[in-house]
Amino acid sequence: LNFAQQAATNPNLVGILFIMSINPTDSTSVFASIKNVSYFHTKDEVLFSMHTIFRIGDIQPMDENNRLYQVNLTLANDNDEHLRTITDRIRKETFPNSKGWSRLGEFLIKMGQFNKAEEIYEVLFDQTTDENDKAPIYNQLGRIKDKQGKHLEALTYYEKSLPIYQKTLASNHPDLAHLYNNIGEVYYSMGDYSKALASHEKALTIRQQSLPSNHSDLGVSYNNIGLVYYSMGDCSKALASHEKALAIRQQSLPSNHPDLGVSYSNMGLVYYNMGDYPKALLSHEKAIAIKQQSLPSIHPSLGNSYNNIGLVYYSMGDYPKALASHEKALGVRQQSLASNHSDLGMSYNNIGLVYYSMSDYPKALSFHEKALAIRQQSLASSHPDLGASYNNIGLVYYSMGDYAKALSSHDNALTVRQKSLPSNHPDLGMSYNNIGLVHYNMGDYPKALSFHEKALAIRRQSLPSDHPDLGMSYNNIGLVHYNMGDYPKALSSHEAALAIRLPSLASNHPDLATSYNNIGLVYYSMGDYPKALASHEKALAIKQQSLPSIHPSLGNSHNNIGLVYYSMGDYPKALSSHEKALVIRQQSLPSDHSDLGMSYNNIGLVYYSMGDHPKALASHENALTIRQKSLPSDHPDLGMSYNNIGLVYYSMGDYAKALLSHEKALAIRQHSLPSNHPDVGASYNNIGVLYENMSNYAKAHSFYGRAVQVAQQALPSN
Known part of the structure; x- marks a missing residue:
C-alpha cells in the first residue's frame, strides 16, 4: 500500500492496490511464500509462476482525487471456458508446428522484431548442413526481407526455397502453398499485380486440395487475391474474394478475431471505390467494432479504421x-x-482534404504543409506521396485563387511523379489534369486544352476504357471547349464522359450528376432549354439520392434549374428553384461565400423580370454585400452586381443612382476584362441609355459610340 500511495505525490502516476483472492483447489498454478528467503525480510511475499492468470473483478477508487484504486483479482479456474478458448486459440496461432529457435524466430517476426529474427535464422542457416533443410530458412529470411521493404532480396530467398520444396514436398503440400502466398505478397508490394495474382492462385489451389474448406489459410488466400484485384481496379472480383475470405473466417475464427476486422475493412475499401458509401461505412464500422474488442485503444490498426471511416x-x-x-x-x-x-x-493530409472541402483553405493549407514536412523527413525525395502533398497544396492555392502558387505546386508534383513513376502512370495524368485546371481558370484555354489532352492520352494507355478518370478527362476537355464557345465539341466531350461513367459507376454516383449538369449547361448555352432542363433534373435526382439534403452541390443544381426556367420565361418556377438553392447555401456555406452572392443575384434578376423592383433591389444589394466581403475589389462579379443594381434604379426612374452604379460597374470591368469584352460594351450602352433619358444627348452619343466600338472589336476579322 505504501508503494501505491506514493502516486499521490506524482501527477503522472496512478496508484493501484491489487487484492488477490486465491482458491488452491481451483487452479494448478504454482505459488509459494518466500518470506524466509526474500531479500526483504520484513515483507510477507508470495511468488507466482509465470503462467498464473487472474480474472479482473471490480475496480474501486480509494481516494477522492482518483489517484489511488483497488483492483480485485481472482485466480483463474483451470476449468474456465473463456480462458480455455483463449489459450487454445493462442496455441493455434503461435506456430505449434515449429520448435525451438525456429519458433522463436517466427514469434519475433510476428512482433515486428525483424533484425533479431534475421540473426536467429542466419545462425540456424549456418548450423544446417542438409541443403533440403535450408528451404524453410530461406522462406523465413524472405519473409523478413519483405517486411523490411527489401522486396528483391525477399524474392531471391523465395526463389532459392521454391525448387527445394518442389523437389522434396508433394505438389499439394501446405508449405508449398505458404511459399507461393509469400511470393505473391512480394510481387504485390512491388506493384506487379499479374504475377502476384498468379502466385496467390497457386497457393489457393494447393490449399483447396490439402485443407478443410473452412481452414483459416484459405481465408488468407482469398483475402490476398481480393487485395490484388482491388489494386488492379477490378472491384467486383475483389469484393467476391473478400466475401469468400470473410465467410471462411466467420466459420473458423472467434467473433472478435482481428482477421475478421481485416476482412470487413477490405470490403469497406472496395465498396468505397465502387461509390457505395453506405455499405463501405457499415463494413468499416463492423471492422472497428471488432478491433476495439481485440486490440489496445492506441493500436495503429484502429487508427487505420478511423481513417477509413473518415x-x-x-x-x-x-x-x-x-x-x-x-x-x-x-x-x-x-x-x-x-x-x-x-x-x-x-x-x-486527410484532415487537410476535409478542411479544403469545407472551404477553410488556411487550415487546409496548414495541414497539407504539416503532411509535406513529415513526408520530406521520412520519404525519399522522389516518393509519390511527396507528389501527392504538392498536388494537394496546389489544389488549395487553386481554390484560394492564387494560381501562380497553385501552378508552382502542381509543377513540383509533376516533377516528383516524372522521377518516380512510369511515363503512363495515372498520377502523372492527374498532374497534367490539375495543371490544365489552373490554366483553365487563368483563362489560358489553349494551354488548358493541351494539358487535359496529355492527361487523357496517359489515362487511355494506363486505365481500363471505362475507368472514371477517363470520364474526368473528357469532362474537363468539355469544360474548356464550352468556355471557348465550341459547344458541339463541348457536348461531344461531356457525352463521352457520361458514356464512361454510366457503366462504371453506381446509378447514384455524384460524377454522373456532374456529367448531366455539364450537358445541361451546354444545352442551356445552345438555347435548347427543354434538353437543358431535362439534364439538370437528372443531375438533381442523382444528388438527392447520394448527398445530404444540405450539400452545396444540391444548391448548384437548383440554381441551374432556376436559370433555365428564367430563360424560358417561367419566373415563378425560376424563383422557387433559386430560393431552394439559397436555403441550402445558407445552411451549408459561410455567410460570405460567393455562391450565396450568386443566389441573391439570380433572385434579384427574377424579381426584376417580374417587375417587383423593391425586392429585386434588396436581393442585388445582398449579393453586392457578400461579394464585397468575399471577392477582390476588381472581380467581374462585383461589376455584375453594380450593373444589375443600376438596371433596377433605372427601371424605378432614379437615374442618378442608376448612373452611379453603372459607372462603378464600368470601372471594375475596364480593370478586370479585355477592352473588347461584351460586358464592357454593355456598361457603355447602359450609361448611354441613362444619359439619353436625362436628356444629355452628347454624352449619350459618346457612350453609344464606345459601345459600338467594343462590339466591332469583338466581331470576327472576316
Whole structure:
C-alpha cells in the first residue's frame, strides 16, 4: 500500500492496490511464500509462476482525487471456458508446428522484431548442413526481407526455397502453398499485380486440395487475391474474394478475431471505390467494432479504421463527421507512431482534404504543409506521396485563387511523379489534369486544352476504357471547349464522359450528376432549354439520392434549374428553384461565400423580370454585400452586381443612382476584362441609355459610340 500511495505525490502516476483472492483447489498454478528467503525480510511475499492468470473483478477508487484504486483479482479456474478458448486459440496461432529457435524466430517476426529474427535464422542457416533443410530458412529470411521493404532480396530467398520444396514436398503440400502466398505478397508490394495474382492462385489451389474448406489459410488466400484485384481496379472480383475470405473466417475464427476486422475493412475499401458509401461505412464500422474488442485503444490498426471511416464520410459530403474520424485517427497515430511516421503524414493530409472541402483553405493549407514536412523527413525525395502533398497544396492555392502558387505546386508534383513513376502512370495524368485546371481558370484555354489532352492520352494507355478518370478527362476537355464557345465539341466531350461513367459507376454516383449538369449547361448555352432542363433534373435526382439534403452541390443544381426556367420565361418556377438553392447555401456555406452572392443575384434578376423592383433591389444589394466581403475589389462579379443594381434604379426612374452604379460597374470591368469584352460594351450602352433619358444627348452619343466600338472589336476579322 505504501508503494501505491506514493502516486499521490506524482501527477503522472496512478496508484493501484491489487487484492488477490486465491482458491488452491481451483487452479494448478504454482505459488509459494518466500518470506524466509526474500531479500526483504520484513515483507510477507508470495511468488507466482509465470503462467498464473487472474480474472479482473471490480475496480474501486480509494481516494477522492482518483489517484489511488483497488483492483480485485481472482485466480483463474483451470476449468474456465473463456480462458480455455483463449489459450487454445493462442496455441493455434503461435506456430505449434515449429520448435525451438525456429519458433522463436517466427514469434519475433510476428512482433515486428525483424533484425533479431534475421540473426536467429542466419545462425540456424549456418548450423544446417542438409541443403533440403535450408528451404524453410530461406522462406523465413524472405519473409523478413519483405517486411523490411527489401522486396528483391525477399524474392531471391523465395526463389532459392521454391525448387527445394518442389523437389522434396508433394505438389499439394501446405508449405508449398505458404511459399507461393509469400511470393505473391512480394510481387504485390512491388506493384506487379499479374504475377502476384498468379502466385496467390497457386497457393489457393494447393490449399483447396490439402485443407478443410473452412481452414483459416484459405481465408488468407482469398483475402490476398481480393487485395490484388482491388489494386488492379477490378472491384467486383475483389469484393467476391473478400466475401469468400470473410465467410471462411466467420466459420473458423472467434467473433472478435482481428482477421475478421481485416476482412470487413477490405470490403469497406472496395465498396468505397465502387461509390457505395453506405455499405463501405457499415463494413468499416463492423471492422472497428471488432478491433476495439481485440486490440489496445492506441493500436495503429484502429487508427487505420478511423481513417477509413473518415474517407467514407468525406466522400458522402459529411465533413464534420469526416473531420472527427480523421482527428481520432491522428490521435491514435500520435500516441503509437514515431513523429515522422508516414501514417501521421497521411492523417494530416486527410484532415487537410476535409478542411479544403469545407472551404477553410488556411487550415487546409496548414495541414497539407504539416503532411509535406513529415513526408520530406521520412520519404525519399522522389516518393509519390511527396507528389501527392504538392498536388494537394496546389489544389488549395487553386481554390484560394492564387494560381501562380497553385501552378508552382502542381509543377513540383509533376516533377516528383516524372522521377518516380512510369511515363503512363495515372498520377502523372492527374498532374497534367490539375495543371490544365489552373490554366483553365487563368483563362489560358489553349494551354488548358493541351494539358487535359496529355492527361487523357496517359489515362487511355494506363486505365481500363471505362475507368472514371477517363470520364474526368473528357469532362474537363468539355469544360474548356464550352468556355471557348465550341459547344458541339463541348457536348461531344461531356457525352463521352457520361458514356464512361454510366457503366462504371453506381446509378447514384455524384460524377454522373456532374456529367448531366455539364450537358445541361451546354444545352442551356445552345438555347435548347427543354434538353437543358431535362439534364439538370437528372443531375438533381442523382444528388438527392447520394448527398445530404444540405450539400452545396444540391444548391448548384437548383440554381441551374432556376436559370433555365428564367430563360424560358417561367419566373415563378425560376424563383422557387433559386430560393431552394439559397436555403441550402445558407445552411451549408459561410455567410460570405460567393455562391450565396450568386443566389441573391439570380433572385434579384427574377424579381426584376417580374417587375417587383423593391425586392429585386434588396436581393442585388445582398449579393453586392457578400461579394464585397468575399471577392477582390476588381472581380467581374462585383461589376455584375453594380450593373444589375443600376438596371433596377433605372427601371424605378432614379437615374442618378442608376448612373452611379453603372459607372462603378464600368470601372471594375475596364480593370478586370479585355477592352473588347461584351460586358464592357454593355456598361457603355447602359450609361448611354441613362444619359439619353436625362436628356444629355452628347454624352449619350459618346457612350453609344464606345459601345459600338467594343462590339466591332469583338466581331470576327472576316
